[in-house]
Amino acid sequence: MMSLKTQINFKLNGQPVTVTVPVTMNTLTMLRDELDLTGTKYACGEGECGACTIRLDGKTINSCLMYAVDCDGREVVTIEGLKSGETLHPLQQAFVDHGAIQCGFCIPGMIMQADYLVENNPDLDRARIRRGLEGNICRCTGYTKVLDAITSVVESRE
Amino acid sequence: MSEITNYLSPCSLDDAVRALADGDVTVLCGGTDLMPQMEAGQREYASTLMNIRRIEGLAEITLTGDTCRIGALTTVSEILTSQLLDEVAPVLVAAADQFASDQLRNAASIGGNICNASPAGDMIIPLLLLNAVVELASWQDGAIQTRLISLHEFFKAPGKTVRQNNELFAAVLFDKPPPGFVAHFCKPGPRPALEIATVSIGIGGVLEDGVFSDVRAAMGAVAPTPIRARRVETTLEGLPLNADNIRAASVSAGEDATPIDDVRASSWYRDHLVRVLTKEVLNDVLENTN
Numbered sequence: 119m120m121s122l123k124t125q126i127n128f129k130l131n132g133q134p135v136t137v138t139v140p141v142t143m144n145t146l147t148m149l150r151d152e153l154d155l156t157g158t159k160y161a162c163g164e165g166e167c168g169a170c171t172i173r174l175d176g177k178t179i180n181s182c183l184m185y186a187v188d189c190d191g192r193e194v195v196t197i198e199g200l201k202s203g204e205t206l207h208p209l210q211q212a213f214v215d216h217g218a219i220q221c222g223f224c225i226p227g228m229i230m231q232a233d234y235l236v237e238n239n240p241d242l243d244r245a246r247i248r249r250g251l252e253g254n255i256c257r258c259t260g261y262t263k264v265l266d267a268i269t270s271v272v273e274s275r276e
Numbered sequence: 277m278s279e280i281t282n283y284l285s286p287c288s289l290d291d292a293v294r295a296l297a298d299g300d301v302t303v304l305c306g307g308t309d310l311m312p313q314m315e316a317g318q319r320e321y322a323s324t325l326m327n328i329r330r331i332e333g334l335a336e337i338t339l340t341g342d343t344c345r346i347g348a349l350t351t352v353s354e355i356l357t358s359q360l361l362d363e364v365a366p367v368l369v370a371a372a373d374q375f376a377s378d379q380l381r382n383a384a385s386i387g388g389n390i391c392n393a394s395p396a397g398d399m400i401i402p403l404l405l406l407n408a409v410v411e412l413a414s415w416q417d418g419a420i421q422t423r424l425i426s427l428h429e430f431f432k433a434p435g436k437t438v439r440q441n442n443e444l445f446a447a448v449l450f451d452k453p454p455p456g457f458v459a460h461f462c463k464p465g466p467r468p469a470l471e472i473a474t475v476s477i478g479i480g481g482v483l484e485d486g487v488f489s490d491v492r493a494a495m496g497a498v499a500p501t502p503i504r505a506r507r508v509e510t511t512l513e514g515l516p517l518n519a520d521n522i523r524a525a526s527v528s529a530g531e532d533a534t535p536i537d538d539v540r541a542s543s544w545y546r547d548h549l550v551r552v553l554t555k556e557v558l559n560d561v562l563e564n565t566n
Contacts (some may be wrong), residue, residue, distance in 0.1 A: 253377020
């Protein structure tokens with residue numbers, strides 16, 4: 119089937135972009151295949167695993183379930199947008215420092231959701247981090263070090 | 277699969293219902309149900325895909341007099357963090373807290389959750405307890421016409437509602453429950469996250485001087501649609517909420533439920549669960565009112 123295409127404009131990691139996409143394409147496919155931003159991962163494709171987590175107008179969403187056309191006029195931030203220049207984002211650095219990584223596939227989504235949690239919760243304790251990461255699954259079950267890494271960022275903030 | 281020949285993203289309700297007038301439109305809101313259903317081949321696109329996200333004034337939670345109105349585009353996150361709903365209908369906020377994950381709550385809309393008409397839809401059970409009505413808008417005789425339909429009459433079958441193709445789900449409304457109304461929602465599972473309910477149950481009412489009145493009960497995933505548990509309501513109405521009546525209500529819950537076997541649970545287990553959970557929810561009501 120030839121899918122109808124439409125042109126959309128939005129802000130991607132701080133930069134304005136214009137892209138023409140099929141109207142049924144999901145945002146994850148647009149990011150990876152049209153815009154070459156492969157940091158955001160595809161895993162389950164149905165919103166269960168969180169590997170495709172991005173920020174849309176500040177809120178985290180599963181990019182595999184979001185229609186790319188719905189990015190029009192909005193602000194998208196992906197894992198590539200977190201570091202500034204060559205300096206890693208504090209959460210990225212904390213994940214490195216705590217070895218919070220095994221195969222690494224879930225980590226971009228984990229970090230995007232962790233960033234959202236840290237930004238929006240003044241009283242973020244370990245229990246709340248666990249609850250906040252409920253939409254992110256680590257196939258290697260490496261959750262303990264992920265929690266350690268996020269906790270360290272919260273503590274350094276205080 | 278038919279071909280999409282038109283993509284629309286209207287900014288006004290007027291434009292949206294006009295576009296719906298010919299009926300051959302797939303309505304897109306959050307996309308969290310639509311995308312996977314399309315990918316799995318469970319649904320087909322109509323010739324027009326209409327994204328209703330940009331419609332102004334349809335994502336508001338308001339209280340006018342005693343009537344609370346939640347616009348179709350309101351996300352589950354917005355329900356979860358609404359101070360107004362926390363005061364007026366805390367059971368709705370409690371259900372939002374057990375809905376999927378942050379990422380899904382941030383995208384999923386109340387209109388989508390209701391129109392998807394899953395027998396297990398998490399937000400539907402508390403809304404049934406609130407005697408909610410659905411507002412449907414359509415374009416007729418050169419103007420927007422709306423009709424109201426009771427939520428418990430809205431569902432026909434899994435994925436099927438009485439909404440006509442030319443109608444847009446505009447809002448869900450309910451009257452502020454009477455003073456002293458308490459309600460509890462329960463969805464069992466190993467963790468709250470991303471759990472499609474095996475069964476879900478909500479019971480509410482006014483407990484005064486030990487007597488339970490204005491009893492409302494609803495159950496999910498035990499019938500082709502979310503249902504009001506009328507036998508449970510009748511069993512409890514106007515009687516003391518004591519161990520004997522709670523036991524009787526639990527038997528009634530089993531009679532109200534007509535569950536099926538599926539990938540998530542057997543019919544036998546669902547039947548067992550609704551009976552046990554009815555007792556649990558009623559005991560919660562009792563404990564939290566005393």
